[in-house]
Amino acid sequence: MAEIVIRNTNERITGDDNVREFLNNQNVLYEKWDASKLPLELQTNFQLNDEQKKQILDTYDEEIRDLAARRGYKIWDVITLSDATPNLEDLLNKFEEVHTHTEDEIRAIVGGKGIFVIKGAGDIGYFNVELEAGDVISVPENTNHFFTLMDNRKIIAVRLFIEENGWVAHPVQDPSFQS
Numbered sequence: 001m002a003e004i005v006i007r008n009t010n011e012r013i014t015g016d017d018n019v020r021e022f023l024n025n026q027n028v029l030y031e032k033w034d035a036s037k038l039p040l041e042l043q044t045n046f047q048l049n050d051e052q053k054k055q056i057l058d059t060y061d062e063e064i065r066d067l068a069a070r071r072g073y074k075i076w077d078v079i080t081l082s083d084a085t086p087n088l089e090d091l092l093n094k095f096e097e098v099h100t101h102t103e104d105e106i107r108a109i110v111g112g113k114g115i116f117v118i119k120g121a122g123d124i125g126y127f128n129v130e131l132e133a134g135d136v137i138s139v140p141e142n143t144n145h146f147f148t149l150m151d152n153r154k155i156i157a158v159r160l161f162i163e164e165n166g167w168v169a170h171p172v173q174d175p176s177f178q179s
């Protein structure tokens with residue numbers, strides 16, 4: 001279950017109803033997949049080969065096609081990050097820059113953990129969405145955000161795209177963001 005931390009106040013929002021209400025008010029899509037559908041050995045393997053990635057996509061084929069039908073995604077893949085990822089530090093440094101996309105950024109977490117940092121509407125400022133296996137989130141298009149790992153530094157996620165080049169990151173210099 002995702003949890004929210006509002007960065008300006010350190011307020012933590014927990015509990016299914018509260019998290020859903022908060023994200024809904026911020027126009028952030030939040031849904032759940034059944035994390036237990038995926039065999040544990042795949043949920044905890046952060047060096048997946050192509051065959052294992054295909055197995056993950058097959059496991060969630062119904063959920064993926066449902067999202068695609070509702071929201072127009074045409075391509076999808078599996079990404080994994082961990083200390084076994086070459087140049088993980090460089091990648092994280094690149095990820096941890098506030099940016100936007102012209103497409104929404106949707107991720108279904110199927111193993112490990114991660115955080116999206118998103119700029120909220122009005123006075124809320126930036127908030128963290130801490131995600132674990134089963135959480136599905138979509139950062140709306142043209143919304144300041146970035147992604148990073150949590151302390152365990154491990155994640156497996158399904159990504160869906162409408163078109164490949166809609167997902168190019170546009171860096172944003174935002175003086176209101178404090179890391």
Ligand SMILES: [Fe+2]
Nearest residue numbers: 105145146169
């Ligand atoms: Fe992004």
